[in-house]
Amino acid sequence: FMQDINFWRPFVAIGIFAATLSASLSNLIGASRVLEAVSKDNLFGKLLQPINRFSRAGNPIAAVIVTWFTVQCIILINKLNLIAQITSVFFLLSYFAINLACLSLTLTSAPNFRPSFKYFSGKTTSIGMIGCIVMMFVINPLYAAITIIMCLLLVIALHIRSPPVRWGSISQALIFHQVRKYLLLLDSRKDHVKYWRPQFLLMVSNPRSCVPLISFVNDLKKSGLYILGHVKVGSIDEFETDPVLDEYPLWLKLLDKLKVKAFVEVxxxxxxxxxxxxxxxxxxxxxxxxxxxxxxxxxxxxxNDFFENNVIYHNLRDILLRGNVFLSLREDNSKRVFAREEYVSMLYDSVFRLQKNVCVARHFHLFNKDMMVASNSSYIDVWPINFFCPQISITNIDNCWLFLMQLACVLHMVPAWKHSTKVRVFMCVDSKIKDVSLLRRQWEQILQMLRIDATIRVVIWDHVTSPLDQSLTDVRVDSIPQSPDSKSSESESMNETNLSVDESPQRFILSTHYLQSVNVLIQEHSHNTSVMFMYLPPPPACPSEYLVYLERLDVLTKNLPPTLLVHGINPVTSTTL
Incomplete structure (x- = not known):
């Protein structure tokens, strides 16, 4: 028809040829640029590396050739209607992806997303998405389904590979939006003991020396909050810029190497x-x-420097910041950044002023999870007795006692620990106590009510307590409380928990010989122990007693397996659940 009304009939053929050539070249060059960008982002590894190498003056020669060859393969189908359906479905899928990205940015309220299209809104982009999907299936349902499946497989492959690209991911904006929304709904005033879970702040002086401890706490957190805290001693006036800004990215890189689900606060x-x-x-x-x-x-x-012989931490081992090795280990004790008195004062502040549960970890440089899993016959030991005040511990089922049991139970619930370990609870009694079996049954009933799978081992320790100027034999079994739920108030529980040695009903002086005997007793019962939970006596209020307190803890826990001293002040479980 156009040839009949045209001034010169060949003009129509020339115009069709020119329009087709222009569209073909624009698509060819545009597709090759996309292929070059994918190659530069290293999304598919070595597969597309040659494309990025062969380019001159900014022109992607190799990408153009590969794109042209792909187009020729499609043309060889030799069916124009089929080719039109395939290309139309792929174009519609790309438009669907653009509309989806725009809708996602709208939902996240990203401030930098400011579309200039006058009629843009969440409704119009939704209509565009729906229209693209409908038209895909109208054109050819089979090709539409195959195209969507191919796109999903490509997205999954890229997600698994997680290539290090910095062009921004819409998923981060969506996650931020959802996390902020649900954090606002999370109300601390509605906390209940039946939903309690451990949420740890692990104070890390140097991660080089505590890699096993960081991994252990990652198992112990039970899907709770886990934060690595580090204090850099100094004043902001000593630096031109905040030194934390330089160190924080290295801490994040360390978390990636450790593969722990934790946050970092420096x-x-x-x-x-x-x-x-x-x-x-x-x-x-x-x-x-x-x-x-x-x-x-x-x-x-x-x-110990756990970075030294592990190739995983090779990139972090020798990093220099301001001329010094990042978090280098001290070579002697003269380079400590705080003293013993300050350490005990931090324990005291955490328990009494900050009102936090406290754990103290020792000997975790000996912890080896791989060996534990391989042995398949190790134990989680619990010693729920305050060895600094043993005469009331056998009758005192307080929050600290329950916290010990709860942590041991939580650790045993982790799959690797559940199949490789068993929980043992040690009950230290004097042979002169009447009805030891009844006392044991009452402990077993408490564990059963708390749904804790553990065995109780009765330990006769007359040879340890006999030198003390007191008696541990006057214990009434019927005076043992079933749980802290039966206590009149939380203050009474705290008073019992924080009862010092000098305030105890049967006063005695803690001697080094006694603590050494307790240490030997624990070692004798610690065969095949992977980790040990022990009662942490409350720190003294008087600063003059700080060194004595720390020395007693040192004697008590010397040469033991990996040990976690635990002191709990808040309810963590209940027998009424």
């Missing part, structure tokens, strides 16, 4: 104690706050 403070106060207040967000602070033990041992 702060700058004049002392470690001040830094602890800062972290205990600001760590977490909204109602997600740590309820348990975990410390390493203060001793004179030179720390």
């Amino acid at each position: 702060t700058l403070a004049p002392t470690v104690r001040d830094g602890l106060h800062q972290l205990s207040r600001i760590a977490g967000l909204g109602a997600m706050k740590p309820n348990t602070i975990l410390f390493g033990f203060f001793d004179d041992e030179i720390p």
Whole structure:
């Protein structure tokens, strides 16, 4: 028809040829540029590397050739209607993806997403999405289904590979939007003991020396909040820029290497104690706050460098910041950033001032999870007795006792631990106590009510307690409480928990010989023990007793397997559930 009304009939053929050539070249060059961008982002590894190499003056020669060859393969189908259906379905899928991205950005309220299209809205982009999908299936349902499946497989493959690209992911914006919304709904005033879970703030002086401990706490958290806290001692006036800004990305890289589900909080403070106060207040967000602070033990041992012989940490081992190795280990005890008195004061502050549960970890440089899993016959030991005040511990089922049991149970619920370990609870009694079997049955009933799978081992320790100037034989079985639920108030429970040695009903002086005997007793019953939970006596209020308290803990836990000293102040479970 156009040829009949045209001034010169060949003009129509020339115009059709020119329009077709222009559209073909634009698609060819555009597709080759996309292929070049995919190659530069290294999304498919070595498969597309040659495309990025062969280019001159910004022109992707190799990408154009590959694109042209792909087009020729499609043309060889030699069926125009079929080719039109295939290309139309792929074009519609790409338009669907664009509409989906725009809708996602609209839902996330991203401030930098400001479309200039006058009629743009969430409704119009939704209509565009629906229209693209409908037209795909109208054109050819089979090709539409195959195309969608291919696209999903491609997205899954890219998600699994997780290539290191920085062009921005819409998933991060969506996650931020949802997390913010649900954090606002999480109300700490509605907390209930039956939904309690451990939420740890692990105070890390140097991650080089505590890699096993970091991995262990990752198992112990039971889907709870896990924060690594580090205090950098100093003042902001000593630096041109905040040193935390330089160190924080390296801590995130360390978490990637450790493969633990944790957050990092690094702060700058004049002392470690001040830094602890800062972290205990600001760590977490909204109602997600740590309820348990975990410390390493203060001793004179030179720390091990777990970065040294592990190739995983090779990229972090020798990084220099301001001319110094990032988090280098001390070579002697003279380079400590805080003293023993400050360490015990942090324990005291955590328990009494900050009102947090406290754990102290020792000997975790000996912890080896792979060996534990391979042995398949190790134990989680629990010693729920306050060895600094043993005469009331056998009759005192308080929050600390329950916290010990809860942590051991939580650890045993982890699949690797559940199949490789068993929980043992040690009951230390004097041979002169009447009805020991009845006492044991009452402990077993409490464990059964708490649904804790553990066996109770009765330990006769007359040879340990006999030198003490007191008696542990006057124990009435019927005076043992079934649980803290039966106590009149939480203050009474705290008073019982914090009862010092000098305030105990049967006063005695803790001697080094007694603590050494307890240590030997524990070692004799610690064969094949993977980790041990022990009662952490409350720190003294008087600063003059700090060194004595730390020395007693050192004697009590010396040469033991990996040990976690635990002191709980808040209810963590209940027999009424």
